[in-house]
Amino acid sequence: xxxxxxxxxxxxxxxxxxxxxxxxxxxHSLDDxxxxxxxxxxxxxxxPTRAELAEMESPGFDLDKWIDAHxxxxxxxxxxxxxYMDQLRLEVGPAFQFTPPATTxxxxxxxxxxxxxxxxYYRQNQRRARVETDGEFCLSQAxxxxxxxxxxxxxxxxxPVKQKAIDAATVLVRPWWIYRDYRAAxxxxxxxxxxxxxASGYALIKExxxxxxxxxxxxxxxxxxxxxxxxxxxxxxASGRGAPVKPPPKKGAPAKPGKVPPPPPPRPVPPPVAPMxxxxxxxxxxxxxxxxxxxxxxxxxxxxxxDRLKPPPGDNPYAVQHKGEEVSCRGVVxxxxxxxxxxxxxxxxxxxxxxxxxxxxxxxxxxHIPLGLDLPFASGAQNASSWNKLWWSQExxxxxxxxxxxxxxxxxxxxxxxxxxxxxxxxxxxSGALASCCGRERQFxxxxxxxxxxxxxxxxxxxxxxxxxxxxxxxDRGPHAAGLLTMPAFLAKYASRRARGAAVxxxxxxKSFVADHVDLKPSxxxxxxxxxxxxxxxxxxxxxxxxxxxxxxxxxxFLPKEQFPVENPVCKKNAQGKMPGFCDFFxxxxxxxxxxxxxxxxxxxxxHAERGPAGIAADxxxxxxxxxxxxxxxxxxxxxxxxxxxxxxxLESLRGTFVSSGYRMRPLVKALVRSSAxxxxxxxxxxxxxxxxxxxxPVAAPPMGAP
Amino acid sequence: MKRLALVAVAxxxxxxxxxxxxxxxxxxPLAESGHTALDTTPKQDRRLVPAEAYVRTxxxxxxxxxxxxxxxxxxGGDGGSLFDTWDDYLSALGFPDYRLDLPRGTQTNAxxxxxxxxxxxxxCDRAVEHDLKSRPPPFVKDRxxxxxxPPGGAVTAAAFAPGFDVLHRTFLGxxxxxxxxxxxxxxxxxYQQTAARHAEKGAVKSRFTPxxxxxxxxxxxxxxxxxxxxx
Numbered sequence: 030x031x032x033x034x035x036x037x038x039x040x041x042x043x044x045x046x047x048x049x050x051x052x053x054x055x056x057h058s059l060d061d062x063x064x065x066x067x068x069x070x071x072x073x074x075x076x077p078t079r080a081e082l083a084e085m086e087s088p089g090f091d092l093d094k095w096i097d098a099h100x101x102x103x104x105x106x107x108x109x110x111x112x113y114m115d116q117l118r119l120e121v122g123p124a125f126q127f128t129p130p131a132t133t134x135x136x137x138x139x140x141x142x143x144x145x146x147x148x149x150y151y152r153q154n155q156r157r158a159r160v161e162t163d164g165e166f167c168l169s170q171a172x173x174x175x176x177x178x179x180x181x182x183x184x185x186x187x188x189p190v191k192q193k194a195i196d197a198a199t200v201l202v203r204p205w206w207i208y209r210d211y212r213a214a215x216x217x218x219x220x221x222x223x224x225x226x227x228a229s230g231y232a233l234i235k236e237x238x239x240x241x242x243x244x245x246x247x248x249x250x251x252x253x254x255x256x257x258x259x260x261x262x263x264x265x266x267a268s269g270r271g272a273p274v275k276p277p278p279k280k281g282a283p284a285k286p287g288k289v290p291p292p293p294p295p296r297p298v299p300p301p302v303a304p305m306x307x308x309x310x311x312x313x314x315x316x317x318x319x320x321x322x323x324x325x326x327x328x329x330x331x332x333x334x335x336d337r338l339k340p341p342p343g344d345n346p347y348a349v350q351h352k353g354e355e356v357s358c359r360g361v362v363x364x365x366x367x368x369x370x371x372x373x374x375x376x377x378x379x380x381x382x383x384x385x386x387x388x389x390x391x392x393x394x395x396x397h398i399p400l401g402l403d404l405p406f407a408s409g410a411q412n413a414s415s416w417n418k419l420w421w422s423q424e425x426x427x428x429x430x431x432x433x434x435x436x437x438x439x440x441x442x443x444x445x446x447x448x449x450x451x452x453x454x455x456x457x458x459x460s461g462a463l464a465s466c467c468g469r470e471r472q473f474x475x476x477x478x479x480x481x482x483x484x485x486x487x488x489x490x491x492x493x494x495x496x497x498x499x500x501x502x503x504x505d506r507g508p509h510a511a512g513l514l515t516m517p518a519f520l521a522k523y524a525s526r527r528a529r530g531a532a533v534x535x536x537x538x539x540k541s542f543v544a545d546h547v548d549l550k551p552s553x554x555x556x557x558x559x560x561x562x563x564x565x566x567x568x569x570x571x572x573x574x575x576x577x578x579x580x581x582x583x584x585x586x587f588l589p590k591e592q593f594p595v596e597n598p599v600c601k602k603n604a605q606g607k608m609p610g611f612c613d614f615f616x617x618x619x620x621x622x623x624x625x626x627x628x629x630x631x632x633x634x635x636x637h638a639e640r641g642p643a644g645i646a647a648d649x650x651x652x653x654x655x656x657x658x659x660x661x662x663x664x665x666x667x668x669x670x671x672x673x674x675x676x677x678x679x680l681e682s683l684r685g686t687f688v689s690s691g692y693r694m695r696p697l698v699k700a701l702v703r704s705s706a707x708x709x710x711x712x713x714x715x716x717x718x719x720x721x722x723x724x725x726x727p728v729a730a731p732p733m734g735a736p
Numbered sequence: 737m738k739r740l741a742l743v744a745v746a747x748x749x750x751x752x753x754x755x756x757x758x759x760x761x762x763x764x765p766l767a768e769s770g771h772t773a774l775d776t777t778p779k780q781d782r783r784l785v786p787a788e789a790y791v792r793t794x795x796x797x798x799x800x801x802x803x804x805x806x807x808x809x810x811x812g813g814d815g816g817s818l819f820d821t822w823d824d825y826l827s828a829l830g831f832p833d834y835r836l837d838l839p840r841g842t843q844t845n846a847x848x849x850x851x852x853x854x855x856x857x858x859x860c861d862r863a864v865e866h867d868l869k870s871r872p873p874p875f876v877k878d879r880x881x882x883x884x885x886p887p888g889g890a891v892t893a894a895a896f897a898p899g900f901d902v903l904h905r906t907f908l909g910x911x912x913x914x915x916x917x918x919x920x921x922x923x924x925x926x927y928q929q930t931a932a933r934h935a936e937k938g939a940v941k942s943r944f945t946p947x948x949x950x951x952x953x954x955x956x957x958x959x960x961x962x963x964x965x966x967x
Contacts, residue, residue, distance in 0.1 A: 058914075059910060059914045062909055062910035062911075062914065063909070063910070063967070065909070066909040066910075066967055067783075067967050069909075070785055070786070070789045070967055071789075074788065074789055074792050075789050075792035075793040075796055076785070076789070076793040076796075076909055076964075077909055078796060078906075079883065079902070079905050079906055082905055082909065082910075107788070111786070111788065114834060115832060115839070115840055118832070118834035118835075118837055119834065120834035120835045121835065122835045122836055122837070123835065396823075397822065397823065397826055399787065399788060399791070399826065399831045400788060400791065400792065400803070404795075404802055404803055405803065405804065406803045406804070406807075406822035406823065406826060407804075407821065407822060407823050408804075422834075668783075669781075669782075669783030669784070669842075670781075670783075710783060
């Protein structure tokens with residue numbers, strides 16, 4: 030009790046000596062205002078309003094609390110996202126087209142029996158039981174008066190098509206893009222009436238919503254029968270035809286050397302096993318593949334070549350040997366080797382298009398979204414490729430949003446197996462992504478993707494293709510997933526193994542490749558790690574590229590070890606020093622020998638090839654430069670200039686904060702915006718000192734709130 | 737032969753002579769001719785406000801609207817004479833185009849300045865229409881830019897100051913009194929000259945009154961001010 034007066038006295042002394050707190054200060058300096066404006070621009074995403082200035086001037090204002098609150102906000106997340114989007118530019122350009130034939134529905138116009146135009150959807154190169162239309166549009170020239178070349182306008186003069194022919198070759202479907210409840214037996218929730226609009230983020234172009242007359246609303250679409258099937262498993266189809274019938278050589282032309290294989294004996298066409306999808310209505314009750322006008326069991330008689338654009342496709346040896354075997358309906362072979370795989374219920378595995386163009390349009394969506402998808406600057410009809418590419422980019426942005434918004438360990442940018450998808454991405458991972466495989470891979474007994482980077486089973490089942498604004502977390506994409514590195518946005522943007530390795534090296538280790546001053550001399554040395562003039566960069570780059578040996582270039586197909594060993598005896602060189610032709614795409618002849626072919630890209634570091642993208646993620650994040658680089662990128666962005674030697678102490682301090690907090694960005698940014706470097710990040714402070722005499726150490730004015 | 741041998745020996749001896757070496761001499765100290773001061777002020781440029789922050793600020797000044805709605809209102813009934821479309825400005829404002837690998841603009845350039853000017857003028861004109869010309873006029877708290885009652889009649893410097901302070905805070909983020917000396921007077925002169933020019937007989941017909949034109953000119957000056965675009 031006796032000590033109480035002393036305590037009061039001490040408190041009074043402290044109060045008298047201590048400067049007034051910021052909150053109690055009535056007057057603010059120009060530096061205070063400028064600092065607040067800078068913080069607003071960096072953490073609130075815009076300059077402060079008059080009301081916010083008034084709040085800052087109020088007696089109870091606490092800048093630290095303000096900073097803390099804004100480090101939880103969306104503008105802070107966007108600010109950090111911008112740093113890495115500027116670096117990685119994860120939007121895929123127009124040079125990259127993505128229209129897999131197996132999941133792209135094109136549209137042709139025919140004349141109905143009454144002479145009015147009708148639209149019919151189909152897949153290019155679709156195998157069909159009818160020899161007249163096998164590999165082409167499902168109605169023949171004899172029926173329509175026209176031929177329908179891929180990606181070109183029809184040739185010939187259209188004639189009214191008989192109803193019987195239309196019904197035999199096509200069915201009516203209520204598709205997913207018009208009916209939200211397309212999986213129901215009788216879909217009713219129609220686009221434009223019950224759901225869907227530009228504002229909701231899902232908008233069809235007019236040509237997809239109205240019939241060719243431009244007035245009648247589309248209630249059902251007419252689709253070629255094969256495309257309308259809903260089975261998930263199909264069967265290898267062999268028509269019984271051998272090599273395609275080619276036109277006879279011109280008179281006098283030399284005959285080509287080599288044997289012409291005799292046509293295999295005719296085989297019966299397997300009956301269709303797939304059920305028709307909703308609304309599939311054989312109008313006269315006689316439609317269906319089994320009753321298609323094709324010879325059953327006998328030798329099919331090829332049509333005259335003038336009735337087709339190209340000879341009917343023949344059976345390749347694989348189809349002959351494996352006829353009738355089950356295959357997944359989601360891969361490339363579903364369209365080119367079966368006749369019983371379609372686009373699924375309500376055509377949900379395919380993207381529609383408004384015409385014959387290679388990259389047709391169906392949707393209207395934003396063209397410029399620098400402030401995000403919610404604030405578009407322009408919208409318009411765009412092609413199917415752009416639809417896919419938009420959502421790939423959005424997946425990367427959502428990944429960043431979650432990473433920074435929930436302040437996760439930043440190493441997960443490379444190592445995280447989680448992601449988030451919406452409806453279009455769910456559709457892509459269920460169908461489009463798988464439709465990139467397997468053509469060439471078939472020779473290695475890979476009929477469909479056995480180890481995809483994103484397991485289709487991990488895709489949320491409740492997401493429908495039109496759910497553009499509904500995002501769901503995916504906890505684990507699969508064992509090969511590695512943060513951004515296995516997302517289509519990254520793999521399409523950085524299409525080659527070397528580009529992928531270099532992107533990781535420069536973006537996450539802040540290192541670049543600088544060529545040495547040597548002459549580039551002609552050389553036959555295939556190993557770029559030792560070739561003079563190349564080695565200075567490639568000695569580092571090739572091992573980095575090797576991590577991506579198992580991910581196909583310009584694609585995301587993962588090449589499993591089982592079918593694609595790094596050293597593959599199947600691809601060994603023969604006595605002439607050549608590998609089998611089918612190996613060239615996957616195996617590098619320059620590093621192969623008489624014992625085995627060498628997986629492309631793996632020669633520099635076979636162990637890296639085995640470890641894959643997840644391996645480079647683990648190795649890069651374990652390096653000390655990873656944290657330094659992240660700190661450097663964030664500091665440079667907030668300071669508005671490249672970091673310099675003068676910043677070494679600041680960077681070291683920030684790095685300590687970053688690493689000790691578990692590689693989390695929020696503590697790093699909090700420390701950065703409170704640093705004197707950030708406060709003096711421009712040369713227009715009111716507290717600038719007059720030049721001092723040479724030799725006098727500069728004394729920095731203490732900035733507001735600086736530690 | 738003997739002569740030749742002598743010549744050869746003499747030549748060899750000369751060639752092997754040690755080269756002449758000049759001994760190092762300490763240089764004379766330079767005479768001090770003056771005392772130079774070291775400029776310790778920071779030398780880095782001020783940061784350009786990121787394009788995203790600039791546009792978000794712009795949208796906020798337009799009433800917190802979405803970009804397409806701002807475009808609709810900025811164009812108004814004038815078509816493209818006051819505001820074209822966002823597409824025409826985005827790259828000029830420094831936005832990166834990730835699709836085409838075009839990097840972010842981090843320094844101003846002539847095209848960027850022209851875009852700032854065009855957008856700024858559109859904002860100020862529409863703000864005059866909204867804040868000052870609407871009938872009945874909106875409450876001060878509901879005004880976007882000109883959140884004050886403009887003084888009527890002959891405007892004095894003292895009457896001009898409160899309105900200018902509002903605009904100064906709106907665009908530059910701090911009170912006018914903290915600005916450089918002479919700024920307020922310069923803007924008052926701008927106001928007066930603009931208003932006088934519009935009040936002259938035979939002046940070009942304008943939809944703004946002289947006073948409104950004066951305030952619009954002040955707004956143009958601030959929305960194009962380097963302090964608005966840098967931080």
